[in-house]
Amino acid sequence: MSTGSMPSAKRWPVAILGATGAVGQTFIRLLADHPWFEIVELAASERSAGKRYDDAARWLEGTMPPAVAGMTVLPVDPSRVTAPIIFSALDSAVAGDVEQRFAMAGRFVLSNAKNFRMDADVPLVIPEVNAGHLGLIERQRSGRGWKGAIVTNANCAATVAAVALAPLHERFGIETLFITTMQAVSGAGYPGVASLDILGNVIPYIADEEPKLEREMLKLLGRYENGEVHNAGMRVSSQTNRVAVEHGHTVCLTASFSERPTVRQALDALRTWKGDEATWSLPSRPEYPLLVTDAADRPQPRRDVNAGNGMTVTVGRVREDTVLHLRMVALGHNTVRGAAGGSVLNAELLAATGRLAPA
């Protein structure tokens, strides 16, 4: 993580909503030593509010950063949480109402929930892929009369697929896309998937995942123009599966394009892609948002999930298809790139593009 190019020595104060859950904990890990942001408040549901954080949270990985251990967990209420930047790991059951109240109260809400993702005036952003979609913020504010704003990141599997496909879509125009996923258990939160359900098993179903994946791809790869995102014109079909993997969604992709690329052309597009220039100096931006592996049997979740500190999507097995044009396999870290890390990168993009008031 570079220290980036921000002029100010001060850090923006930030709060995390849903701080005790799995994604909330990943937020804490990623923000504990962040050069631009400083965690000043943690908030969670009624059950946890009022407790010390280390009493309220069952810490899932390694050691809890000491700075948060003694913080008192606040309720998810804009009158109690004061930070101007809000990272939300709230469940969709409550995110809709809560995130909206924070936005009305003038905060920038970086949301992981599905509630607002498909709203026409809400940016659904992967910075390297579609930084320009942030332009929707103005429309959102004026239309809704909000001083703050909601910026969303996408479904974790959609994020992996979109990063892997962005370079190909830019050059060759995807027309048809088949996606089959093998998703890690951490995508279901904690306690999430019961061990009796997944040990030595595959569950060929994730509630509501396929429609989310299919519609979000269109917006993620859509084109921003005149205050509007025009969805990509492709057709998408998906099947989503849960596998006995801790972190890392593996995504099998088969696609046809308006201009058929050779495998060599596709590899060249993937290898030379740098992502939107606006992201190049962001601290959480990995050197390579997209890595192509030559190994015949990679990417693999356990071996590749932490590439670029979990922010790099790894692509392999790029080959001709027997029916459409190309097939390939992509892998990314679902709770980092596909959730908390994505939100942090979105916030960095807001900062770098001058959208945040000085810290």
Place this chain on the structure above:
Amino acid sequence: MSTGSMPSAKRWPVAILGATGAVGQTFIRLLADHPWFEIVELAASERSAGKRYDDAARWLEGTMPPAVAGMTVLPVDPSRVTAPIIFSALDSAVAGDVEQRFAMAGRFVLSNAKNFRMDADVPLVIPEVNAGHLGLIERQRSGRGWKGAIVTNANCAATVAAVALAPLHERFGIETLFITTMQAVSGAGYPGVASLDILGNVIPYIADEEPKLEREMLKLLGRYENGEVHNAGMRVSSQTNRVAVEHGHTVCLTASFSERPTVRQALDALRTWKGDEATWSLPSRPEYPLLVTDAADRPQPRRDVNAGNGMTVTVGRVREDTVLHLRMVALGHNTVRGAAGGSVLNAELLAATGRLAPA
């Protein structure tokens, strides 16, 4: 397992080649109490030949049937192995030469190897799906001058897919098919997949599996006419993955048809399918070769793999596709239905159709 309808009280003597490996052991388990067949000889590679079976084999599941424990392992040589029916679990590296020698020596060879599967005069058989393909035997014998014959069963993933799709292909005619598999480690034999490679992991590659799967589907679902199998006219694309599952291949299928079925029509076709009538009284034939589950999150390998003693393929999540016509998930036992059990059923079909000399 019913005792079937065979008139004779005598059982055919059979031998197993490759008896010490994982599929060889499954053969032993399935044949230990078989009403029509009796294991009289076990054969394996030079390393094992001459030893007692219980010294030569590392038994993988439960308890070794006592009847085979004290047998002396023979070399895989038709001058030493005398049974008229030969179940071969040999690896493709040696199967080509050895199986051919047994067929020349007048034996019926039930092969699990890929070597002869695609030969125009060799039946590739799943009895419920294409029992009629056995008609190729005559052509094989006359063309090759063999007294015996080779009958093959298909790649394990192809078998699962073919059983699941046969009823739909018969009624609606598959035109395009996308297959993504999540395959169990037992498909790679023993020791096979290293635990360091698969614990908590997915390997998005199985050597040579995709081409096998794609070409065998065409023959399996092909039409036998005038001594020839006419491959099905569909286009097939596949991606194959290894997952941390012991037994049971899960197969995601997406298809279009020459006549588009509704979901209800598809379900009706799947639910009413009985498989070729010639199989109805075979002892290893399960009551339902194909079961449709209504549960939203089934089939699952650990929970459904043993349906019908491992001979039933379970299908679920039959639903409309967003790009083609239908998508669904199928699951079957790769070393039973997809290997040893398939061979045993093929041998039973040979017996029931009068192709075996009296025992």
Place this chain on the structure above:
Amino acid sequence: MSTGSMPSAKRWPVAILGATGAVGQTFIRLLADHPWFEIVELAASERSAGKRYDDAARWLEGTMPPAVAGMTVLPVDPSRVTAPIIFSALDSAVAGDVEQRFAMAGRFVLSNAKNFRMDADVPLVIPEVNAGHLGLIERQRSGRGWKGAIVTNANCAATVAAVALAPLHERFGIETLFITTMQAVSGAGYPGVASLDILGNVIPYIADEEPKLEREMLKLLGRYENGEVHNAGMRVSSQTNRVAVEHGHTVCLTASFSERPTVRQALDALRTWKGDEATWSLPSRPEYPLLVTDAADRPQPRRDVNAGNGMTVTVGRVREDTVLHLRMVALGHNTVRGAAGGSVLNAELLAATGRLAPA
């Protein structure tokens, strides 16, 4: 499962409390075709009561027996559940009160909960090991003024250890015992252990398990005399761990005895042990309650857990210890032998010893 030696053709009507949980489902599986008992009622918590069973229960293994699918789940209330024999899979949080009310109402309660196990007038029974402990029932009834009775089975790990050690304790008298367990996730019920906690992991702690294991061993191996169980005089130390295994607790045992046996003597005691004669004709009694394996690396949960339909404990690696006298490894099915199957066998023992009113 033999049909046993009961004279009557009628079956006793039985009910299952906690029927929707993991152990409740195992009860259903074991009792669905039982020669002596017939499931007539299913009961569960308020959340499930009033629903059809197949709506209330998330069925965990294979296919739900059709006979129970349409039953209406009753509340756990003796005024609503009428069967004279009650199999209870209730959690200890509610078992104390509920089971007592059923016993007061005249029912035989076969309990899996810890609540009454250590009461001086409540039998803690593994039929092959201590069938005579049922003598406590009279004292229980007279002392408590109950018409029914509570009969308990032990903690699942204690059950495995007690079956493995009973033959040695009978002959050589255990003085000191160290137990280290590696326990399957099904021991924690469903949903139980979160997959994020156990995938690729070991949890060296199971709440309240070590004290239970240590005290129940003393009673299980204790001597019944004159209406009293005299605890075994041994000292027991345990450490309990959770591992990523579906079913089957593996138990490492190290022991010293009042009379030191050679390994050969120990093996002889283990191999010739038949268990209490009163159990020999019980339908759920396996041919061998205890099997000794010669394989250097067995018993193993995945390979040995289903021995004797899950009712056989397998013992291996019996060898001299470097500090005490002997060490060995035992394995048993925690939800069958160690829970539901144990209760069923207890009920069969009640029937065979004439304690149940005629069906």
Place this chain on the structure above:
Amino acid sequence: MSTGSMPSAKRWPVAILGATGAVGQTFIRLLADHPWFEIVELAASERSAGKRYDDAARWLEGTMPPAVAGMTVLPVDPSRVTAPIIFSALDSAVAGDVEQRFAMAGRFVLSNAKNFRMDADVPLVIPEVNAGHLGLIERQRSGRGWKGAIVTNANCAATVAAVALAPLHERFGIETLFITTMQAVSGAGYPGVASLDILGNVIPYIADEEPKLEREMLKLLGRYENGEVHNAGMRVSSQTNRVAVEHGHTVCLTASFSERPTVRQALDALRTWKGDEATWSLPSRPEYPLLVTDAADRPQPRRDVNAGNGMTVTVGRVREDTVLHLRMVALGHNTVRGAAGGSVLNAELLAATGRLAPA
């Protein structure tokens, strides 16, 4: 990793024997950016010798360090491998002969094999625990007429137990010790444990592990005096198991002492232990060689294995025993602290104590 206190800016050239295997790869990872050592040669068996390293090795974790990818693998022959410091990851089948030849040729051999560990003149070293044992080197050289020397590190499970127990043994004197291990699959190398053997399973046996563990504990915790190591006078019993964990051996310990400590005294001894002062400025020495966790259910391999970059042993559940005095659970990284990292720390200790000729 601090840069330590070495005066010289030059780094010692080192070679790795057995560089393609699992432990060899860990050596490469740990030495790729080492402040004192520089990998100049890689050697392996005949099968790999002569190939480029990236062609010879199947890289198991993350990305191969670019510096080694293009190196030519040498044979394990002191006439071809010239570095003065030799890290050996050779298998015991060949280590005896090869390591001896390197020592005769004047090299310092840091060995992971069992061959020389118990020789009276060969140090078996965990620097924090018994740095003084290096005094055996002089006796080794004079007795064997070698210019070089062999320094060994211990069995991986013994290493974890010895670090956890050293502070208690120093203060209270262990008399009796029971060890039950749950060991990771990486301890068996690559390909090592077959997935069909360990998925959802426990293997209660590791060949030759228990005797190694029992005898090495005595030497590791022994006292060096007048050119001799006097073994610790304790009695040790062990049972070793393989579990479905990637990295990290979990070790259950039960002990009695010549002076019985309270739990509080034991915790105090564990928490204040700093390890031999000679190690304090070694670059691979973690801040805490021993960490005590307060969590009721830790240490756990997946969550604690990387503490101190894999060099810290984590101890938890320190509590009174019901038979002996104390029980506790220890966890350490078997291929880092228990293998490659241990050897690197040993070499650093050689350097810091002036035993290496100037680089």
